[in-house]
Amino acid sequence: MVNAKLICIGDELLIGQTINTNAAWMGSELNQHGIRVAESIAIADQPAAILSALENALEEVSIILITGGLGPTKDDLTKHTLAAFFNQELVINDEVMARNRAYFESRGLPFLETNEKQAELPSGCRVIHNMRGTASGMRFEWRGKVVVSMPGVPYEMQGMMTDEIIPSLCQYFKCPRIVHRTILTTGVGESFLADRIAAWEESLQKDSIHLAYLPSPGMVKLRMSVYGGSDAQLEAMRQRELELLGLLGDTVYGFDEDTLITVVAKRLKELGATLSVAESCTGGRISHELTSVAGSSAYFLGGVVTYHEQLKSNLLDVDPQLIAEHGVVSREVAAAMAEGVRKTCRSDYALSVTGVAGPDALEGKPVGYIWIGLSTPDRTFAQDFQFGRSRQNNISMATWAALNLLRKEIL
Secondary structure, eight states: OEEEEEEEEOHHHHTTSSOOHHHHHHHHHHHHTTEEEEEEEEEOSOHHHHHHHHHHHHHHOSEEEEESOOSSSTTOOHHHHHHHHTTOOEEEOHHHHHHHHHHHHTTTOOOOHHHHHTTEEETTSEEEOOTTSSOOEEEEEETTEEEEEEOSOHHHHHHHIIIIIHHHHHHHHTOOOEEEEEEEEESSOHHHHHHHTHHHHHHGGGGTOEEEEEEETTEEEEEEEEESOOHHHHHHHHHHHHHHHHHHGGGEEEETTOOHHHHHHHHHHHHTOOEEEEESTTTTHHHHHHHTSTTGGGTEEEEEEOOSHHHHHHHHOOOHHHHHHHOSSSHHHHHHHHHHHHHHHTOSEEEEEEEOOSSSOBTTBOTTEEEEEEEOSSOEEEEEEEOOSOHHHHHHHHHHHHHHHHHHHHO
């Protein structure tokens, strides 16, 4: 496999002002094309830092991808540093100059001297045209290795990578085929999964299939990979997937790019069914996740955040006596909330959440203790969960647990 190193330039990355999403995106795209990212670093926009990172990378990998430091301002030094490293002069590229001038004129903006400077490029580089901005990319070849410099703006970088850089790298290095298959699970922890599939995982070695566990709050992804991707390997991976599905049952909610939201949405649409939500400790998070998917109005009627117990009674018709007897964090109140919002919104299904997100205990119940209610055309019930001590994690875990409860019911 061909190895690459990512060098992301920018002080804003180092001080936490900007999250380095470029590295994550490039790593994913490169891996899919048979290029392994051996290392990813963020460095300051300073010549010494750029030179040091570049020199080290050229000793270690075949591909170096650099983002950042290519703007029109004086603190963008990547182009000058690369020209000096490869012993090249900066010269005006007439095609880039004309393209950039037209870019500004088409927007009714003046073409300044600083913009003209962006047409100055190292004399020996291969220019990578930026179809989404004015900072051109640059490609250098050095002793069988390739160095590519791109702007740090994600939209511009991604366009260059997709349109030109990845195709040319795959052709130059004849990258091997890599195939991934990701099985998505929820409702069980990583250690539980590992124990359940231990024997199956051990047997993967004979087929040269690699398995990775990718846990996050409320779910675990299991990614199978084959490198080389022969027909025999792919068939073996398909058979192994069927075996895994048999072991995991309904803990599997989807594959690859699926999300719990899209799986639930697809099923509700298939059923022609509608959903409403009553939330307390999740504070509207479930409604937010549902409406983050385009077309959610086809099945999601709406939701209410009844944070105070009085609103549970006023808006959802939860009997105050029920709250007095059992507390707001209880099976009875969760079920009543779900039934109340289903009747109010006249939906086919309804979810409710009430619990102790933290950091303080409530009604003698520990932090992380959550009740989730579900009301359907046939029945209303509630299930309790014990999560952890982190308020934000508890909100996330409760959200995914509620959606998973609905998923299992409608599937």
